[in-house]
Amino acid sequence: MPHVLVVYTDDEPGVLTRVASLFRRRSFNIHSLTVGPTERVGLSRMTIVVDSDAPRVRQAVEHLRKLVNVLEVQQLGERPMVVRDLVLVRVATAPEVRSEVLQLAQVFRAAVVDIAEDSLVIECTGSLAKIDALVDSMRPFGILELGRTGAVAMARGTRTPSPSRPAVPLRTGAGPEAMSV
Amino acid sequence: MTQPGTYTGAQLIWESLIREGVDTVFGYPGGAILPTYDAMTEYTIRHVLVRHEQSAAHMADGYARASGRVGVVVATSGPGATNLVTGLATAMLDSTPLVAITGQVGSALLGTDAFQEVDITGITIPVTKHNYLVTRAEDIVPAIREAFAVARSGRPGPVLVDITKDAQQSRATLDWEAAVPQRHLRHLPAPLDPSVLAQALDLIRQAKRPIILAGHGIQLSGARAEVLALAERADIPLALTLLGLGAVPATHPLSLGMMGMHGEAWVNRAIQEADLLLAFGMRFDDRVTGKLKEYAPHAKKIHIDIDASELNKNVPVDVAIVADLGDVLRALLPEVPVADRSSWLGTIREWRGDSAVRDIKNLPDDGHLYAAHVMHDLWRLTKGEAVVVTDVGQHQMWEAQYYKHDGERSLITSGGAGTMGFALPAAIGAKIARPEAEVWVVAGDGGFQMTFAELMTAVQEGVKVNIAVINNGYLGMVRQWQALFYEGRYAATPILSPDFVKLADAFGIHGQRVETRGDVAAAVVQARAAGGTALIEFKVEQEDSVYPMVPAGAALHEMIRRPSALAETGSDPV
Ligand SMILES: Cc1ncc(C[n+]2csc(CCOP(=O)(O)OP(=O)(O)O)c2C)c(N)n1
Numbered sequence: 001m002p003h004v005l006v007v008y009t010d011d012e013p014g015v016l017t018r019v020a021s022l023f024r025r026r027s028f029n030i031h032s033l034t035v036g037p038t039e040r041v042g043l044s045r046m047t048i049v050v051d052s053d054a055p056r057v058r059q060a061v062e063h064l065r066k067l068v069n070v071l072e073v074q075q076l077g078e079r080p081m082v083v084r085d086l087v088l089v090r091v092a093t094a095p096e097v098r099s100e101v102l103q104l105a106q107v108f109r110a111a112v113v114d115i116a117e118d119s120l121v122i123e124c125t126g127s128l129a130k131i132d133a134l135v136d137s138m139r140p141f142g143i144l145e146l147g148r149t150g151a152v153a154m155a156r157g158t159r160t161p162s163p164s165r166p167a168v169p170l171r172t173g174a175g176p177e178a179m180s181v
Numbered sequence: 182m183t184q185p186g187t188y189t190g191a192q193l194i195w196e197s198l199i200r201e202g203v204d205t206v207f208g209y210p211g212g213a214i215l216p217t218y219d220a221m222t223e224y225t226i227r228h229v230l231v232r233h234e235q236s237a238a239h240m241a242d243g244y245a246r247a248s249g250r251v252g253v254v255v256a257t258s259g260p261g262a263t264n265l266v267t268g269l270a271t272a273m274l275d276s277t278p279l280v281a282i283t284g285q286v287g288s289a290l291l292g293t294d295a296f297q298e299v300d301i302t303g304i305t306i307p308v309t310k311h312n313y314l315v316t317r318a319e320d321i322v323p324a325i326r327e328a329f330a331v332a333r334s335g336r337p338g339p340v341l342v343d344i345t346k347d348a349q350q351s352r353a354t355l356d357w358e359a360a361v362p363q364r365h366l367r368h369l370p371a372p373l374d375p376s377v378l379a380q381a382l383d384l385i386r387q388a389k390r391p392i393i394l395a396g397h398g399i400q401l402s403g404a405r406a407e408v409l410a411l412a413e414r415a416d417i418p419l420a421l422t423l424l425g426l427g428a429v430p431a432t433h434p435l436s437l438g439m440m441g442m443h444g445e446a447w448v449n450r451a452i453q454e455a456d457l458l459l460a461f462g463m464r465f466d467d468r469v470t471g472k473l474k475e476y477a478p479h480a481k482k483i484h485i486d487i488d489a490s491e492l493n494k495n496v497p498v499d500v501a502i503v504a505d506l507g508d509v510l511r512a513l514l515p516e517v518p519v520a521d522r523s524s525w526l527g528t529i530r531e532w533r534g535d536s537a538v539r540d541i542k543n544l545p546d547d548g549h550l551y552a553a554h555v556m557h558d559l560w561r562l563t564k565g566e567a568v569v570v571t572d573v574g575q576h577q578m579w580e581a582q583y584y585k586h587d588g589e590r591s592l593i594t595s596g597g598a599g600t601m602g603f604a605l606p607a608a609i610g611a612k613i614a615r616p617e618a619e620v621w622v623v624a625g626d627g628g629f630q631m632t633f634a635e636l637m638t639a640v641q642e643g644v645k646v647n648i649a650v651i652n653n654g655y656l657g658m659v660r661q662w663q664a665l666f667y668e669g670r671y672a673a674t675p676i677l678s679p680d681f682v683k684l685a686d687a688f689g690i691h692g693q694r695v696e697t698r699g700d701v702a703a704a705v706v707q708a709r710a711a712g713g714t715a716l717i718e719f720k721v722e723q724e725d726s727v728y729p730m731v732p733a734g735a736a737l738h739e740m741i742r743r744p745s746a747l748a749e750t751g752s753d754p755v
């Protein structure tokens with residue numbers, strides 16, 4: 001069963017390796033891992049989707065919490081969440097099917113972001129299921145290239161404040177307020 | 182061009198170490214760490230020059246385990262750094278606080294496969310709590326300060342700080358206060374939850390056959406007094422893990438002895454029949470549980486550990502408490518009801534009596550020298566007061582069975598990693614940490630040959646350790662497995678040794694050989710009296726095996742007992 005984890009980390013070289021190494025060591029297959037900056041300088045946010053059973057995921061969460069660079073780990077799925085994936089898909093469009101592809105794209109509220117003589121690039125954002133459905137619907141026309149970002153997830157409702165933990169980027173030596181989540 | 186108020190990175194390393202209270206480092210120089218060695222001459226800090234960097238890590242480990250302080254290692258880049266890896270893994274698995282400082286090639290050369298460039302921070306991610314690649318002098322103090330904080334905090338462990346040569350050579354100011362570490366505080370356990378404590382108390386109240394599983398965490402937490410107070414108040418017996426030996430006195434009436442693969446049968450039986458396990462700072466390693474499905478089937482379980490990832494990992498528990506053990510026990514103690522469990526203790530005593538006749542130390546002298554004899558005699562002759570540092574193998578288990586450790590931090594052994602070659606260097610580190618202690622090495626002929634070059638380190642440093650080499654001519658523990666599970670095919674386990682007495686002579690230390698039980702005592706006395714490091718080779722029974730034994734994968738009560746031939750000739754228990 002896929003589990004969705006949100007991990008807040010220092011924005012520092014090597015953090016991704018530490019996190020990935022932890023999953024590799026337990027031979028978890030990472031379904032997707034996205035990482036990017038957040039509203040705070042020095043703080044990164046990862047969304048990790050892994051396929052494993054609950055006890056093993058819980059173990060991994062506890063190990064993530066032991067990493068010095070990890071500020072907070074949320075295990076989503078226990079509460080309502082928004083999960084979004086972005087896809088760019090280049091579909092073969094012979095002249096006779098082009099309008100059909102465009103119509104389908106509209107159904108998915110997908111945007112056409114590039115047009116070539118024999119193909120279109122379609123961009124779509126949505127839940128993992130929606131992206132899967134879009135990709136499936138394009139398959140009969142011939143998918144020439146496909147790239148997905150992997151899931152970015154967020155819990156719905158009020159942000160449950162994490163136990164506010166001091167975080168100081170090594171470089172700046174700033175006070176705890178600077179980065180606490 | 183010295184600027185006032187600034188230091189070279191190399192000086193900042195030593196300034197940081199001294200401020201962290203470091204008096205001794207264990208190391209080996211080389212090109213990438215040379216600026217730091219050059220600066221060392223300005224500071225009053227003891228440097229112990231090892232013969233191999235792996236030993237430096239083991240020495241720092243022994244130093245830390247003997248004293249509770251952080252052990253410090255210094256090595257150069259490339260092979261110097263990679264030689265530390267086994268030592269770091271050993272420290273990681275046994276929760277020893279270490280800080281390793283390695284030199285690295287200049288920052289401009291990183292990633293170019295420059296001479297002696299190795300990605301040591303990449304390599305050591307899984308065997309350290311954390312590591313740092315420092316490329317600027319101004320980052321040295323914050324990195325080292327944080328490294329010490331991380332090494333000491335929570336469940337202790339090793340931390341590596343890799344510092345490029347240019348960072349050691351360039352200059353920065355020293356602002357100690359600004360570098361106060363914070364990030365290790367991110368992961369402190371939550372405050373104790375009274376409702377969880379209440380659940381634990383309920384289980385203790387209801388238990389008829391409780392048993393405390395005493396682990397290494399007791400010593401790391403400094404919770405010996407609290408554990409004993411609880412055990413005595415509630416009349417609960419204690420079973421110990423290998424690293425728990427010494428956490429509570431072996432001669433305490435409630436102490437049963439070691440549990441697990443080579444634990445005594447009555448201890449394992451008590452665990453299997455218990456109705457409550459109180460696991461204190463231990464981690465249900467496969468060596469102590471045997472087959473998990475059949476482990477302690479009647480018992481409710483309370484598990485207290487500082488490391489949340491250990492709870493519900495191998496054994497699902499009824500009450501899991503993530504906290505410092507001492508804190509929990511201090512909160513629990515006033516509420517723990519005074520109890521009398523003499524019938525449960527009596528039952529265990531009966532099981533114990535049944536085993537004593539099989540005990541080799543109770544057998545008449547048949548002219549053969551058994552390692553068990555040596556351990557028993559060593560215990561008697563040192564009044565159980567030595568710090569014993571053991572290597573890995575049969576001798577390690579015999580030591581654990583026959584040397585009764587009363588004192589805290591009196592047994593130092595590689596439990597989690599089982600690293601052969603650990604004992605001699607770790608003992609040198611232990612002796613340096615506690616010069617007043619009598620330190621004994623107990624090593625096998627195999628493991629001793631892995632690191633005996635450190636004898637010269639002991640000589641050069643004027644360190645006295647006493648060494649018992651248990652020579653059975655085999656990689657004995659592996660041979661035992663071959664005998665039991667591989668139809669006696671002794672593939673690659675017979676091992677030749679040098680003449681250890683001549684070897685001792687070559688190192689300029691006292692050396693002796695003992696082949697009969699009658700000569701054990703005199704040799705031990707002479708070794709203790711020798712001015713410096715002394716070595717005794719005990720030529721013991723070659724194909725002796727460690728019993729009792731839970732075969733790998735068997736349930737804890739399915740033990741191979743000591744051979745009954747021995748049992749039948751048994752005399753009265755001593
Ligand atoms: C570095 C390392 N290599 C291999 C092993 C596997 N091993 C475990 S015990 C043992 C035999 C040890 O032989 P010896 O030192 O003579 O001790 P004995 O068991 O004979 O007392 C071996 C090879 C190990 N634990 N560590």
Ligand SMILES: [Mg+2]
Pocket residue numbers: 574625626627651652653654655656657
């Ligand atoms: Mg041997």
